[in-house]
Amino acid sequence: MQKIKKDALGNLVYGKIKLMILNGALKPGQKINKKELTEQLSVSQTPVNEAIIRLTGEGLIEQQERKGFFIKIFTYQDLKEFFAIRAGMEGVALRLCVEEQPDNTLDKLTHFFDNFSLPLDENEYKKYLKADQEFHQKIIELSRNSIIINFNKNFDFIMKSYQKGLIRPPEETLPEHKAIVKAVRNRDSEKAQQLLIEHHLKSRKVIKDQHLKYNTNN
């Protein structure tokens, strides 16, 4: 007696709509047309509503009473906040990795930048961009902290909607990355933490200054 226990429709639709937001099919500020979605996904209003409301709870969608639901637009203020959070979270995550993980696990963190030295040509630049992402991703992953992992997913989405490429040039960040790696190799957890926090707060500062340039008050 086989019984196909189909995943609840609401969850399926939730996943699909979330993906649409994360990959940009639904753009920040855009109003969500429920009817359109019900037709597109050929389900009734109910699961679409469910999905949208759940995403409202997650903060990716915003409700305007009696007007509708809109893909959240993140402000510079939000970005600043995100960077501060990320700095703290990732800093502590790295510190705990260094303190609690065995050597062979830590090795996975320490080789991302071995083959880079300044200046970078165009090809190396692309590789560096990737190494940068993978390095930070690896820290998140090794933390095995679900809050950090989830936060990071949304952070990536938000960053993409603001800025393509690097916030600061490799001339600044490569030495920082190398210093962080060195601290990890030395198992100096506090220093690794401190340097990583510094690293992210410097990017936060760039964001902040960019904002000030266009917005005189505050």
Add this chain to the structure above:
Amino acid sequence: MQKIKKDALGNLVYGKIKLMILNGALKPGQKINKKELTEQLSVSQTPVNEAIIRLTGEGLIEQQERKGFFIKIFTYQDLKEFFAIRAGMEGVALRLCVEEQPDNTLDKLTHFFDNFSLPLDENEYKKYLKADQEFHQKIIELSRNSIIINFNKNFDFIMKSYQKGLIRPPEETLPEHKAIVKAVRNRDSEKAQQLLIEHHLKSRKVIKDQHLKYNTNN
């Protein structure tokens, strides 16, 4: 022509149910009885569903497919994660306060522990418990970082469901608090950050060790 634009029912119900969770009227692990709630709040299923689903998005409620919705039970693993997050967030928050806030604002942070010295009698102990909470609350508040502020609300709720009173005795924490305050007074932002992170990670360690005592593997 006055038109009372009443707040959407869904939002009202959302607020009420969230409050019930936060103040313990709905207890961790408890199954949510929708019918009961509809009667209790005299609304139809729909706004109750909305509220529950939104809270699922926020992580306070958990869905078990075709079984129902349950108030989330946080595990020791979760607690450990929370403490790590809190350490990082609050550490960076304090650091940025020290760097960016004017003296008269910082003064609001530096007087919580002036009148305490060890050992504490029973009355002082109670006052200390309060000062401790208010100190950390103040840091959160001054950060004006909405993510930290929201995280903290949930954190408080979770902590309450695990532990009443202090995790570590004043003999340990009062000197730490005083050292943090001193760094703030000296406007040594990095040191303040470092000490505050340390402070929270020590509490995390207590949680972790408590867990190990009862649970041999992992």
Add this chain to the structure above:
DNA sequence: ATATAATATTTTGTATACAATATTATATAA
């Protein structure tokens, strides 16, 4: 008395209906 099967009850997941409100289009007046 306990375990298993059969049945009744409750609850979930989903669809649909509909009044209140918001939006758009159209007509009228300045």
Add this chain to the structure above:
DNA sequence: TTATATAATATTGTATACAAAATATTATAT
């Protein structure tokens, strides 16, 4: 033409209905 009022249309917020699944209850056999 431009601005305002009115009507037409679409969309939201809410209630309700109902099949499928889960749970509780009862009956039956060991």
